Amino acid sequence: MKRHLISAADLSRADALLILDTAEELAGLADRPIKKLPTLRGRTVVNLFYEDSTRTRISFEAAAKRLSADVINFSAKGSSVAKGESLKDTALTLEAMGADAVVIRHGASGAAHRLAGWVRGSVLNAGDGTHEHPTQALLDAFTIRRRLVGGSGGPSPRGNTVGARGAGLDGLRVTIVGDVLHSRVARSNVLLLSTLGAEVTLAAPPTLLPHAVGSWPCTVSYDLDSELPKSDVVMMLRVQQERMTDAYFPSVREYSRRYGLDAARMARLPEHAIVMHPGPMNRGVEIAAEVADSVRSTIVEQVANGVTTRMAVLYLLLGGTEFPATEFRAVAR
Amino acid sequence: MTAGNPGTPAETHARWLIRGVTVLGDGVQGSRVTDMLLSGGSVTAVQSGLNHSGARVLDADGLIALPGLVDLHTHLREPGREDAETVETGTAAAALGGYTAVHAMANTDPVADNAGVVEQVWRLGRTAGHCDVQPVGAVTFGLAGARLAELGTMADSAARVRVFSDDGRCVSDPLLMRRALEYVKAFDGVIAQHAQDPRLTEGAQLNEGEMSARLGLAGWPAVAEEAIIARDCLLAAHVGSALHICHVSTAGSVEIIRWAKSKGWPVTAEVTPHHLLLTDEFAVDYDPVFKVNPPLRTGADVAELRRALADGTIDCVATDHAPHPVEAKETEWAEAAFGMTGLETALRVVHQAMVDTGLLDWRGVADRMSVRPARIGRLTRQGIPLAVGAPANLTLYDPAAPAEAVVSAGASKSRNTPFAGMELPGRVLATFLRGVPTVLDGKLA
Numbered sequence: 001m002k003r004h005l006i007s008a009a010d011l012s013r014a015d016a017l018l019i020l021d022t023a024e025e026l027a028g029l030a031d032r033p034i035k036k037l038p039t040l041r042g043r044t045v046v047n048l049f050y051e052d053s054t055r056t057r058i059s060f061e062a063a064a065k066r067l068s069a070d071v072i073n074f075s076a077k078g079s080s081v082a083k084g085e086s087l088k089d090t091a092l093t094l095e096a097m098g099a100d101a102v103v104i105r106h107g108a109s110g111a112a113h114r115l116a117g118w119v120r121g122s123v124l125n126a127g128d129g130t131h132e133h134p135t136q137a138l139l140d141a142f143t144i145r146r147r148l149v150g151g152s153g154g155p156s157p158r159g160n161t162v163g164a165r166g167a168g169l170d171g172l173r174v175t176i177v178g179d180v181l182h183s184r185v186a187r188s189n190v191l192l193l194s195t196l197g198a199e200v201t202l203a204a205p206p207t208l209l210p211h212a213v214g215s216w217p218c219t220v221s222y223d224l225d226s227e228l229p230k231s232d233v234v235m236m237l238r239v240q241q242e243r244m245t246d247a248y249f250p251s252v253r254e255y256s257r258r259y260g261l262d263a264a265r266m267a268r269l270p271e272h273a274i275v276m277h278p279g280p281m282n283r284g285v286e287i288a289a290e291v292a293d294s295v296r297s298t299i300v301e302q303v304a305n306g307v308t309t310r311m312a313v314l315y316l317l318l319g320g321t322e323f324p325a326t327e328f329r330a331v332a333r
Numbered sequence: 334m335t336a337g338n339p340g341t342p343a344e345t346h347a348r349w350l351i352r353g354v355t356v357l358g359d360g361v362q363g364s365r366v367t368d369m370l371l372s373g374g375s376v377t378a379v380q381s382g383l384n385h386s387g388a389r390v391l392d393a394d395g396l397i398a399l400p401g402l403v404d405l406h407t408h409l410r411e412p413g414r415e416d417a418e419t420v421e422t423g424t425a426a427a428a429l430g431g432y433t434a435v436h437a438m439a440n441t442d443p444v445a446d447n448a449g450v451v452e453q454v455w456r457l458g459r460t461a462g463h464c465d466v467q468p469v470g471a472v473t474f475g476l477a478g479a480r481l482a483e484l485g486t487m488a489d490s491a492a493r494v495r496v497f498s499d500d501g502r503c504v505s506d507p508l509l510m511r512r513a514l515e516y517v518k519a520f521d522g523v524i525a526q527h528a529q530d531p532r533l534t535e536g537a538q539l540n541e542g543e544m545s546a547r548l549g550l551a552g553w554p555a556v557a558e559e560a561i562i563a564r565d566c567l568l569a570a571h572v573g574s575a576l577h578i579c580h581v582s583t584a585g586s587v588e589i590i591r592w593a594k595s596k597g598w599p600v601t602a603e604v605t606p607h608h609l610l611l612t613d614e615f616a617v618d619y620d621p622v623f624k625v626n627p628p629l630r631t632g633a634d635v636a637e638l639r640r641a642l643a644d645g646t647i648d649c650v651a652t653d654h655a656p657h658p659v660e661a662k663e664t665e666w667a668e669a670a671f672g673m674t675g676l677e678t679a680l681r682v683v684h685q686a687m688v689d690t691g692l693l694d695w696r697g698v699a700d701r702m703s704v705r706p707a708r709i710g711r712l713t714r715q716g717i718p719l720a721v722g723a724p725a726n727l728t729l730y731d732p733a734a735p736a737e738a739v740v741s742a743g744a745s746k747s748r749n750t751p752f753a754g755m756e757l758p759g760r761v762l763a764t765f766l767r768g769v770p771t772v773l774d775g776k777l778a
Contacts, residue, residue: 088663108665109538109549110619117618129667131549187549210546211554 001316004116004123008134008191013168016196020142021165023305023312029066030308039319040069046099048090048115049126050076050106055279055303056126060103060135063310067319072099087111091118101318104128122317130182136278137188139309141196143298144169144233146305147274170197175227177259178237178286179208179248185278186237190218203227205259207248224259228268235276236261236286252285262288266296274298348372349768350385354393354729356719357696364695369398371725374767379721391773393729396762397695400703401433401464401726402680403716405525405603406500406579406651408672409435409466411457412450413442418656418746420454423676424463425744426654428771430676431728431761433464434707434715435654439471440501446471446482448490455492463771464764467710470494472513472524476502481513488520495711498525500579501626503561505531510565514574521711523575523601526565528586529627533557538667540613540628548616550666553628555583562586566593566600577709578602580653582627584637591646601709603651604638606675606682607751611635615751621662621669622751625655642701643692649706652679656747674750677743680730681757688732689758695732725768734760744777 001015011019029035045064049057057073064071074094087106094102101122104112109129116123127133145163149172174193180186180202193200200218202209213220221227228234239255249255261275269275275287275296283289292299351369356379358364368383369376378385404427410418420437427435437454439445445454451468458466470487474480476499487494497517504510504526513524534557539545541552562578566589569576581587581602593600607625612632615623623629641647655672662669675682683702687693693701699718707716717723736756741748764772771778 086660086663087665106665108667110666113619114665129549130551184549187547211541211552212543212546215543215546 003317004112005134005313005317006112006116006123006125007132008137008188008195011134011192011195013195016138016141016192017166017168019138019309019312019316020145020163022316023142023309024163024165026311026315027308030304035066036068037066038068039315040064040067043069043100043318044072044098045069045101045103045314046072046074046094048074048094048102048104050104050111051127053105053127056105059303059306060124060126060310062307063314066307066311067314069314069318072097087114088118091115095119095121101314124313124317127184129184131184132188133184134188134192135306135310135313136185137192138313139302139306140189140235140276140278141169141192142309143276143302143305144172144174144274147298148172148232148272168197169193172198172232173201173230174198174233174235175201175203175224175231176235176237177203177224177261179239179243180204180213180237181208181210182240182243183237189235190216194218201227201231203259205249205255208243225265225268228265229270231269232273233276234261234269234273238278238280239282239286256285260286260288261291263290266291266294269296276302278302347769348385348388349765349770350383350388350390351393351398351729352390355397357397357399357699359718359720369719371765371768374725376719376721376723376725379719391729391763395733396729396731398719399431399695399699399728399730400716400719400723401728401764401766402431402702403706403710403712404432404435404652404654404676404679405496405577405649405706405710406605406653407435407437407676408440408653408655409437409454410656411441412453416658416746420457420466421461421463422744422746423654423656424458424461424466425777426674426676428463428764428766428777429744429761429775430678431680431730431764432676433726433728433764433766434467434712435464435676436467436469436496436710438500439469439498440476444471444475445469446474446476448483448486448492451487451492451494452490463777464766465712465715467496467712468492468494469500469525470497472497472499472504473509478502478504478506478509481509481516484513484517484522485520488522495520495522496525496577497522498527498579500525500527503527503529503531505561507564507568511568511572514568514576515572518572518574523577523709523711525577525579526561527579528558528561528565530557530560533560538624538628539616540630542613542631544613544616548619550616555585555630558583558627559585559589563589566590566598569600570596570598573599575599575601580605580608580627580651581638581647582608582630582634584634587637587641587646591641594646601648602646603649603706604642604647605653606650606679606686607673608638609635609642609650609686610682611751616666619666621664621666622673622749622753624666624669624671625673626671639686639690639692642687643697648709649701650679650683651706652676656745657749658747662749672749674745674747677745678739678750678752678757680728680761681759682752684732684759685757725765727765728761729763731760731762732758734758
């Protein structure tokens with residue numbers, strides 16, 4: 001694996017499977033009374049957040065702490081950043097403090113990439129502008145595998161709680177719905193899910209798809225209804241407030257009518273299909289409350305899986321290239 | 334321009350014998366190796382075996398003599414952003430790149446939208462003495478796109494402004510553009526348009542295409558340039574006024590300009606060195622040194638721009654030299670300033686992109702980098718082929734100099750060259766402005 005995780009394109013299929021399998025090992029930890037491993041004791045992880053994102057920051061913080069790393073939360077608000085310090089100067093400051101890993105969330109596409117050129121430690125992209133959010137894609141893949149890929153490798157009955165180690169998502173049909181143009185979640189998922197063998201379809205109004213989407217490893221549809229019956233996974237994207245006023249679609253009501261997932265649309269899905277959302281949701285816009293709260297919904301699971309998957313990534317970037325299963329089991333017990 | 338020489342009398346009156354230099358053909362006669370005598374600011378003899386006593390001798394074996402290069406599009410930043418560039422440093426960079434005249438763009442602070450500022454810039458150029466500085470006047474007050482600047486007053490000033498541009502911004506209001514085009518007819522002016530529809534490029538960062546989609550950067554669509562060019566060509570035809578199109582960057586723009594020229598409309602166009610060599614794929618690492626406006630485009634665009642420069646659809650190369658301090662580029666892509674330096678590398682880039690590819694010979698280079706830009710800029714004493722009686726504005730270029738990596742540190746105050754580390758052929762050995770060397774042996778004289 002590379003030293004940094006900036007784009008889902010940085011991950012080969014083997015890398016991605018190693019992370020998912022490691023996460024599977026670590027998942028057992030969450031059910032134990034003591035949720036902590038000593039693996040990253042003495043290592044420092046900085047959460048550098050230029051955008052408010054409580055859920056992602058907490059997820060990374062929990063992941064690092066469960067691996068016994070020292071965590072420093074650096075929020076751009078109220079810090080030197082608010083006084084106009086450049087990203088480079090902040091990077092040099094973190095470098096001087098000896099950060100082994102920097103988890104960065106930033107409003108500018110490419111910020112994580114730039115940061116990686118200025119620090120020696122590992123850089124984990126926790127969302128950069130409208131570019132990527134690779135750990136979100138990993139936790140989504142992990143969630144899909146746990147739900148839909150059983151030990152035999154084929155779709156399994158709902159309720160399966162252990163993902164099949166070593167298995168990809170081959171042949172699974174994933175439909176990603178909504179504002180793909182501005183979505184870092186969509187970019188990372190298209191790359192990672194296709195690396196893992198899934199067939200990805202983007203369903204969105206043409207205004208919310210990149211002009212060059214034809215070069216992506218996925219298919220495109222403007223008609224959500226025709227995609228639903230053949231989808232194993234439907235992933236709904238959040239509609240950002242500002243898109244609603246910038247002529248991407250005529251009205252929220254029309255968007256919701258054409259691309260929102262309500263109970264009637266959900267009924268068109270195959271029985272085993274799951275519904276995902278990276279959160280936070282706009283209930284009643286891209287997803288109806290009864291869908292979000294249905295048994296198909298993996299939204300709460302995604303949050304839990306986020307911690308596990310981020311532990312795996314931190315472990316592999318900072319701790320080693322392979323998970324020492326026996327050592328881990330001894331400690332965990 | 335009719336400016337006198339700022340040099341000392343001894344320098345001014347020194348005669349130079351350029352020995353064994355290759356002088357380009359004129360269409361009747363082919364290129365030949367000969368001697369050239371510069372005296373009193375002019376070329377006074379071009380023939381073999383000149384042996385003029387008292388003249389300083391420059392051995393030009395293997396060197397090509399080009400008429401001094403003329404840049405239609407330079408940002409000298411003074412007044413206002415002397416941390417990025419000054420007239421002194423910018424023109425020194427120009428001389429090192431082989432230029433004897435540059436057009437200084439109007440987007441300074443204060444804006445060059447009045448006689449005071451254009452005369453100040455013009456005088457700073459004369460004082461610096463590295464090359465002629467011809468100020469460009471703003472089309473609208475404060476570049477605000479709302480009402481016309483005092484174009485006639487700038488034209489009548491000591492700076493004798495003929496080229497007007499809001500460069501950096503587009504004159505997007507069609508009525509204002511029409512009026513500007515019409516108005517400058519009174520003094521043989523030309524409007525140089527920065528073609529960019531503002532609504533289609535709000536927040537735009539990079540050419541809209543595969544790279545912008547992948548990198549998650551807001552797209553700058555080709556149509557935003559092409560739509561303005563098409564509109565302005567129609568306006569220029571309607572009012573019969575001279576339109577010059579700055580930094581053409583797309584294959585579609587070329588097609589429109591080709592069509593306009595085929596109608597005989599008074600339209601000229603320029604292309605930058607960077608658009609002749611680089612593509613949007615250079616943005617892959619989010620290094621803002623590759624951030625420029627208009628953005629780097631695709632390989633297909635680069636190929637078409639080269640063809641258009643070769644066949645004359647695009648009249649000239651203009652650098653859009655846009656210096657920025659380090660901190661404006663050592664940042665996130667979206668935060669970074671648009672622009673690249675270019676004066677010191679332009680000729681070498683054109684050598685690589687146009688000559689080494691067989692698209693243009695050296696006579697063609699002289700035409701596209703000196704003769705035509707001088708004509709478009711209404712400079713009567715620049716861009717004149719080197720023959721007896723011509724002003725002694727020339728560049729001696731070694732086309733056989735081994736390719737060397739470009740270094741970012743040069744005479745410019747800024748280091749934002751996208752070519753740093755790239756190997757480019759050729760070397761400018763000397764530049765003469767009215768018979769006085771501004772550059773000798775590749776260094777400022």
